[in-house]
C-alpha cells in the first residue's frame with residue numbers, strides 16, 4: 278500500500294464541533310501527510326472561535342491501523358508522530374477519539390493523546406508493535422499505564438494482542454462504548470464535556486506497580502514467551518520507564534523504538550507481515566475467479582478428516598463426512614464432537630453453538646451423499662491405491678464443477694488426479710495436524726489443475742482462517758520436503774556425536790517452538806518409519822542413511838503414544854531415554870565413527886543451512902513461486918521463529934555469500950547431501966538476494 282495521492286485529514290464543523298477525519302485508504306496508515314494533517318487540523322481548531330470541541334474519526338472501515346509500515350525502512354519525514362500527538366493533547370478544546378474497526382499501534386497512540394476515547398461495539402484496540410519487532414514509539418508505553426495501570430498495559434504491550442470494545446471499557450481504555458451511531462454518540466459525548474477540565478495523560482503522575490517485584494517477575498515471564506525475540510523485553514524496559522516523569526519516559530521509549538526499528542529482527546518481522554499477505558497473491562493467478570463453495574464433503578473421519586470438518590463447520594460451511602463403514606463413521610463423528618468439546622471446555626464456544634455446528638454435519642457411508650458438495654476433501658489412509666480408488670468413485674458421484682481435493686502429505690497429486698476423468702478439478706489441500714488449529718494450508722497445484730480451482734483453494738483457505746501457500750508437486754511439497762532434509766541433518770549429527778536432547782535444546786534456543794526429536798515423539802515415529810521403508814528401493818546409493826530411528830521403532834518405542842520414544846514420558850514430561858543413547862552409540866561404533874562434541878551454534882548452523890539450501894532448490898524448481906512462500910510455510914506450519922523471518926529471509930540477513938561459503942565447507946564431508954543449490958550460487962555470483970526474487 279503506497280501512500281495514496283488522496284491521503285488527507287479533513288475538518289468539517291458540525292454544530293460547533295470539529296469532525297476531524299483521517300482518510301488514507303485502505304487502513305488509514307499514518308503517513309507523513311496524515312501527521313501534518315493532524316497538526317494543521319489542531320491549529321485550525323484552536324484558531325477558529327466557532328469550534329468548541331472536536332472528534333477524530335477514521336474514514337472507511339476502521340479508525341487508524343498505525344504507522345505506515347512501509348515507511349520504516351526509509352528516512353523519517355517530519356513532523357514525527359509524537360509531535361502530532363502532542364498537538365492533539367495540548368489542544369485547549371476537548372477532543373475525543375471515535376474508534377471503529379481497529380485502533381492499532383500509532384492509531385491507539387493517537388487515541389491516547391486525545392482527552393477521551395469512545396468505541397464502536399465491534400472495535401478492537403491494541404499495540405501490536407512487538408509483533409513487528411519494535412515497540413510503541415509515540416508515547417504508548419507511557420500513556421497507556423497511566424490510563425489503565427501497569428498490569429493491563431504489560432499484557433497488551435508485550436503480547437501485542439487486541440482488546441475488544443467491552444474489554445477495553447472494563448480496563449478503562451475507552452470511556453464509553455457507542456450504542457448506535459458512533460459519530461453522533463461521540464459528538465454528544467464531547468459536547469457534554471465542554472468547559473470541564475481536560476484530562477491529559479502526560480500530565481498524570483506515574484502509576485504505581487502492583488507489587489515491589491512486579492517488573493522482575495514480569496521479565497521472567499516475558500522472556501520465556503519471547504523465545505529469543507527482543508521486542509517484548511524491550512517493550513517491558515520502556516514500560517518500566519513510565520515510573521519516571523513523562524518527559525524522561527518518552528525519551529527512553531523513543532530511544533528504544535529507534536534502536537529496534539533498524540534491527541534484523543524488525544526487518545524479519547516486517548518481511549513476515551508482508552509475506553503473510555503476499556502468499557495469496559500468486560503471480561499468474563490474479564485473474565482467476567474462485568468457484569462458489571457452500572457445502573464441503575470430507576472423506577475419512579480420522580485425525581485429519583475430523584479436524585478439517587471442524588475447521589469447515591466453524592467457518593460456516595455445511596459438511597458431509599463419508600467413512601468406510603458404520604463403525605468408522607460413528608468414530609469420525611465422535612472425533613468431530615470431541616474437537617468441538619475442546620472449544621466448549623476452554624470457554625471458547627457455547628453449547629448452543631456446538632449444537633448448531635453439529636446440526637450442519639451429516640455422516641454417511643455411501644459416496645452418493647457427496648453429490649451436493651461443492652468441494653470434496655479426501656483424508657483417507659496415505660496409500661496411493663486407496664486414494665486412487667476413492668477418486669475414481671468420486672467421478673460417478675461428484676456434481677460437475679465440484680472441486681476435488683486430496684490431503685495427502687507426500688503422494689503424487691498428478692497420479693491421484695489421473696484416477697478421475699476430470700483432472701482439471703483436482704488439487705491438493707494439505708492441512709496440518711491438528712487441522713482445526715494449525716494455520717498453514719499448502720495448496721498443491723498438479724499439472725492439469727485449472728486456475729479457478731487454485732483460486733477456489735485460496736478463497737476457502739481464507740474463509741477457514743488459514744494462511745494458504747501454493748506448492749507444486751514433489752515429494753513432501755514445500756514443508757515436508759524441507760523437513761526431511763532437516764531431519765536427515767539432525768540424524769547425521771546424532772550419529773556423529775550429538776544427542777537428541779542436545780539437538781532439541783539447541784533448536785529451541787534458536788527459537789523453534791519444539792525441537793525435532795520432541796516433534797517426532799509427538800506425531801509418532803511410525804509415520805516417518807513407514808515412509809523410509811517405502812523409499813528404500815529408490816534411495817540413491819550416495820545418500821548417507823542413519824538407521825538409529827529404525828532401531829528405536831523396532832524396539833516398539835513410537836513416541837508419546839507408546840509412553841516412550843526419543844524421550845521417556847513417565848510423568849507426562851519428556852526426559853532423555855537412556856536406552857536411546859545406548860542405541861546411538863552402538864550405531865556410531867558400527868560405522869566406525871569417532872563421536873565428537875557439537876556446540877549449540879554448530880547444530881543451529883547446520884540445520885539452518887540445510888533448510889536454506891533445500892529452500893533454494895524448491896524455489897529454483899518452481900515448486901514455490903517465491904522465497905517468501907517457503908518462509909511462510911516454515912513459520913506457519915513448522916514452528917520456525919517468525920522473528921527470523923523464515924529460512925530464506927534469515928539467509929539474506931546472514932549474507933548469501935557467507936551462507937554459500939558454509940555450505941561448501943560442509944560439502945567437504947558429504948558432497949551428496951550438501952551440494953550447493955545452483956540458485957544460491959547464481960544469486961551470489963550476481964550479487965542478489967532472495968528478497969530480490971520476492972520483488973519479482
Ligand code: 3HC
Pocket residue numbers: 278303304306342343344345346347358379381382383384386405406409412413414415417551554555
Ligand atoms: N502500514 C502499511 N500498510 C499496511 C498497514 C500499515 N500499518 N496495515 C495494513 N497495511 C496494508 C496491508 O499490507 C495490505 O496491503 P495490500 O492490500 O497491498 O496487501 C492492506 O493494508 C490491507 O491490509 P490487510 O490485508 O491486512 O487487511 P485486513 O482487513 O485483513 O486487516 C488490519 C487490517 C487489522 C489493519 C491489519 O492490516 C493489521 O493488523 N495491520 C497492521 C497493524 C499494525 O501492526 N500497526 C502497528 C504499526 S507500527 C506503529 O504504529 C508504530 C508506532 O508506535 C509509532
Ligand code: NAI
Pocket residue numbers: 576577578579580581582599600601605609656657658659660663667684685686687707708709710800
Ligand atoms: P487416520 O488413519 O487417522 O484416518 C484415516 C481415516 O480414513 C480412517 O478413519 C479410515 O477409516 C478412513 N478411510 C480409509 N479408507 C477409506 C475410504 N475408502 N473411504 C472412506 N474412509 C476411509 O489418518 P490421518 O492421520 O487422518 O491421515 C489422513 C490423510 O491425511 C493421509 O493422507 C495423511 O498422509 C494426511 N495427513 C496427515 C497428517 C497427520 O499429521 N496425521 C498431516 C497432514 C496430512
